[in-house]
Amino acid sequence: MSAQGKTKHPSKLSAGMLQNLKKEHRKISMLTCYDYSFANIANQSDIDILLVGDSGIMTLFGYPDTTYGTIELMEMMTKAVVTGAPDKFIIADMPFLSHRKGIHHALDSAERLIKCGAQAVKIEGLSGHKDVIAYLIESGIPVMGHLGLTPQSVHATGYKVQGRNTDDFQAIIADAMMLQELGVFAMVLECVPTELTEKITQMLDIPVIGIGAGNASDGQVLVLQDMLGMTQNIKPKFVRHYLNGFHTIQTALNHYHQDVKNASYPDATESYHLRNNQVQGNTATKIKQLMEQLS
Template sequence: MKSILEFSAAHAARRPIVMTTAYDALLARHAARAGIDAVLVGDSVAMVVHGFPSTVHATMEMMVAHTAAVRRGAPDLVVVADLPFLAHRRGREAAVAAAGALVQAGATAVKLEGVAGHEDVIAHLVGSGIPVMGHLGLTPQSVHQLGGYRLQGRSADEAEAIRADARRAAALGVFALVLECVPAALAAAITAELPVPAIGIGAGAETAGQVLVISDLLGLDPDFRPRFVRRYADGAGVVQEALERYARDVRAAHFPAAAEVLA
């Protein structure tokens, strides 16, 4: 996808939207070559790349740098960048400045979590010409308030609150939503009633598309195995084996070989 208009077109045609995260130019280039529709520079970069325990540690400087790298690797794809923790809770001017910095770094659109308390910010960003993707259900920036990383919308009241927020976000002008860790039936109902696509992660198969963290689908962390992730490669095993072979070759004086020596 080269524009956010293609999200609506895909939704109308019932063509599933394929998204993955990317944090650097190399993996963004691979995503583009693989035909991924759009890449998300998630604030999960704080955990996946920088080793922090949660996404709340992502900073604007971090998000801008990784957004710029991803754009260089995928110059023609839709790139959505997360607004980091509290960036959209400091008022409209601060939110516009943060979103503007991400767009200037290469983002096509920004993503923000939740609706309550910043409806005016969402409308103002959209009115300022900055495409906005919403994020409901498990919102990792609110992990402390939610009591951990757990399924959201189990009770009837919780489910209705998420549906109401989804309708409100669409009315405010978001071009798409991420629904994270909600019951499949709830995600299906929201997807069916919204005029914009709902992209699922841990939200069942009946959403308008799927998004996964790239290191999860590549199997790069053998200790992280969420139920909703399918591993498409044993990335950890491949990397470990390659590094061990390299170490053995160097210690045995098998690398570099004659053909690898510059004359």
């Protein structure tokens, strides 16, 4: 514990430091985060990386998939997380099609996220935008890759495990090797067989962060709300609930509701009162004046 009684957490990571964690066989923890309140809690935790994921388009705003994401929404979430977690390494997702409209549009989108305080951006897929990834990296913007299930392509591929047949298995390996060659500092592998994760993790020098990809990767990422059990009746196979958040919060809301209904909240200790020396000898007029001053 520090002199202030707070736990000391590891120094802020950077894109360049992650490769050392891989070399030292130290697992990397990453969570999505979209708002100030959760970011502030995460900032005082041991979590290594916060990802401002475009999954926030669904978990925060209720859209059916991430294709509804815009750069403006990503900027808003990134600013909130950066403000709440100044001590964390923060990566922001490039939203749907922002990297498919040419180099200059992609550079502008990445620049906006970096100027919001993100230290890196994440881009889904590879085919058709190799030049964009290379250009951003050459421009000094750290890029994280993302292969396997890429949610922005949901209308083309659906939500299903990728890399289960020979061609797809080999194609994902080839894309992973190409991403490393282009200069990405790390990559996410989503919803692929653990055997494929193990092969890619062994072949690459850069860290591989898995989600629904088994335990052979260099680290793991989960959606914060999934990990906290805040979604009811939705639990992908790879998600582990570390809290029954839905029930816990629902119970607290109902408890508050009942306390209001039966007038047990607020009680005297949770209410403000006039001091005795302010009340004694005062007329109704003076009390009224005092109340006006307090309002």
